Amino acid sequence: xxxIKKNYYKIFNKNKYDIIKKSVENSKKVKYFNxxxxxxxxxxxxxxxxxxxxxxxxxxxxxxxxxxxPVIYALSKKHICNLYINLNKSNKFINFKTYKMLYPLLxxxxxxxxxxxxxxxxxxxxxxxxxxxxxxxxxxNKIFLELAGVHFNLDKKFIFAKKNKKFSNNIVIVRSLRRxxxxxxxxxxxxxxxxxxxxxxxxxxxxxxxVPNIKFYECNNFLDMCSIINSSKVFIGNQSFGFSxxxxxxxxxxxxxxxxxxxIIPFGKNGYDFYFQQDFENILxxxxxxxxxx
Numbered sequence: 001x002x003x004i005k006k007n008y009y010k011i012f013n014k015n016k017y018d019i020i021k022k023s024v025e026n027s028k029k030v031k032y033f034n035x036x037x038x039x040x041x042x043x044x045x046x047x048x049x050x051x052x053x054x055x056x057x058x059x060x061x062x063x064x065x066x067x068x069x070p071v072i073y074a075l076s077k078k079h080i081c082n083l084y085i086n087l088n089k090s091n092k093f094i095n096f097k098t099y100k101m102l103y104p105l106l107x108x109x110x111x112x113x114x115x116x117x118x119x120x121x122x123x124x125x126x127x128x129x130x131x132x133x134x135x136x137x138x139x140x141n142k143i144f145l146e147l148a149g150v151h152f153n154l155d156k157k158f159i160f161a162k163k164n165k166k167f168s169n170n171i172v173i174v175r176s177l178r179r180x181x182x183x184x185x186x187x188x189x190x191x192x193x194x195x196x197x198x199x200x201x202x203x204x205x206x207x208x209x210x211v212p213n214i215k216f217y218e219c220n221n222f223l224d225m226c227s228i229i230n231s232s233k234v235f236i237g238n239q240s241f242g243f244s245x246x247x248x249x250x251x252x253x254x255x256x257x258x259x260x261x262x263x264i265i266p267f268g269k270n271g272y273d274f275y276f277q278q279d280f281e282n283i284l285x286x287x288x289x290x291x292x293x294x
Contacts, residue, residue, distance in 0.1 A: 040129055045149050047124045054079045057118050058127040059086035060094030062102055062222075066244035067264075068127045068144040069109065069159065070152040076111035084118040089128070104223035109160060140263045141247070155268030159248030161226040170196040171288075172232035173214070174242025177203055179258045181238070181275065186210050188281050192288070194233070198225055199242060234287050239264050247271070252291075254283055 047054065056072060058065045065085070072081045083106060085099055094102070099117065106115040130143050141154055152158070171192055176199065187210050189195050195214040197204045204216045219225040222245070229235050229242070230249045237243035238256040246253040247266060255266055255273040266273055272287075274280040 037133065041147065041149070044125055044129075044147065048075065048079075048148065048150075051124060052079055053082070054124045055082045055084060055121055056125045056127060057084045057086055057121075057123045059089035060098070061241075062094060062098060063241045063244040064127070064130075064140065065094070065102070065106075066159070066241070066248055067140045069248065070154065071125075071127075071144050071148045071150050073109075073111045073158045074145075074150045074152040075148075076113075080113045081111060082114035082116075082121075083112055084114075084116055084121050084123065086118040086128070088118075101221045104221045105159075105161070105226055108223055139265065141265065141267060155250075157248060157250040159226065159245060161223060161230045161249065163231040164227050165231065167196065167228045167231040168233065170194045170228075170232050172229055172235050173197050173207065174199040174235075174237040174240060175203060175207055175256070176200075176238055176240035176242075177206060179239040179260075181256050181259050183259065184256055184274075184277055184280060186236075188284060189214065196228070196232075198228055199240075233291055234284070236284070252287055254280070254287070256280070 054075060056068075058068055072083065075081055085094060085102075087094060087096055087099055103115060106112055125148060127144060127147075130147055133143070133147075145152055145154075171189065171194060173186075173189070173195065174197070175186070186207055189211045190213060193213070195211060196217055197207060197214050198217050198219055201216070201218075204214070208214055217228070219228070222241075225242070226245050226249065229246050230251060232251060235242070235246040235251055235253045236256070237246060237253070239258050239262065243253065243255055243264065247264070250268055250270060252270040253266060253272070255264065255271070257273050257275045259275075272283045274283055
C-alpha cells in the first residue's frame with residue numbers, strides 16, 4: 001500500500017485501513033506458504049515414500065512431542081522410526097532435565113526404534129516445522145498429521161503404559177498455572193475422597209487452597225506419571241502436558257478449556273471438555289456415577 005494512501009485510510013477510514021492491512025498480511029502469508037512451506041511438505045512426503053528408515057526430530061514443548069507421536073505410530077507400520085530430541089533450540093523448550101524425565105516414556109513406546117538426543121543425525125522429518133506454519137493452528141492433535149500427510153484415527157490410543165492398581169480409585173489431576181480457565185474452581189473435588197495431584201509442587205499448592213483433601217504424588221519420571229493416569233478412575237487437566245498423556249491413553253478424561261483460546265480437543269471415547277463451571281460439575285458427577293454403578 002502506498003504510504004500516503006495508507007496513512008490517509010489510517011486517519012480517516014480505520015475500517016478500510018484494517019481490511020487492506022489484513023489483505024496485505026494474508027498475501028504475504030500465502031506467498032511464504034507457496035515459496036517455502038509447500039516445498040518442505042513435498043520433501044516430507046517424498047521421504048516417506050522413498051525411505052524405509054525415517055529419522056524424526058522435535059524440540060518440544062513436551063506436550064507437542066506427545067501430539068506428534070501418532071504420525072510416528074502410523075508410519076511405523078511400514079517404516080523403522082527413530083526419534084531425536086533437540087535440546088538446544090531455546091530455553092523455553094525441552095532441556096536435559098526434562099528429557100531425562102521424558103526418555104523412559106518414549107523408550108517404552110513399541111513403535112519407536114530409537115530415542116536419542118539430537119546431535120548430528122540426518123533428519124527426515126523435523127516436527128518443528130509446525131512452528132513456521134503461517135496460518136493459525138487451532139488443533140495440535142492434528143497439525144502434525146497434516147504436515148506429514150499421514151492418516152491416523154485419533155479415536156484410538158497412541159500411548160502405552162502399564163497400570164498400577166494402587167491408583168485405580170484416584171481422581172487424578174494435573175492443572176498447570178498457565179492455560180487456566182479463570183472462571184473455573186475445583187471446589188467440587190472436596191466431596192470426593194481419593195484426589196491425587198501429580199503435577200508440580202507450586203501447582204499443587206495452588207489447587208490445595210480450594211481442595212484441602214487433595215494429596216500430592218511426585219512422579220519419578222513421565223512413564224511413572226503415564227502409568228498413574230492410565231490407572232486412574234478419572235483424569236482432570238487443563239491444556240498442559242498431563243492432558244496430552246491422558247488423551248494418548250484414551251482414559252476417562254476431562255479437559256478444562258482455556259479462556260484465552262483452545263488448541264486441543266479430546267478425540268474418541270471417554271473424552272470430555274468444559275468451558276463453564278456447571279458443565280465441569282455435571283460431567284464429573286456423571287462419570288463418577290457411571291463408574292460406581294458399572
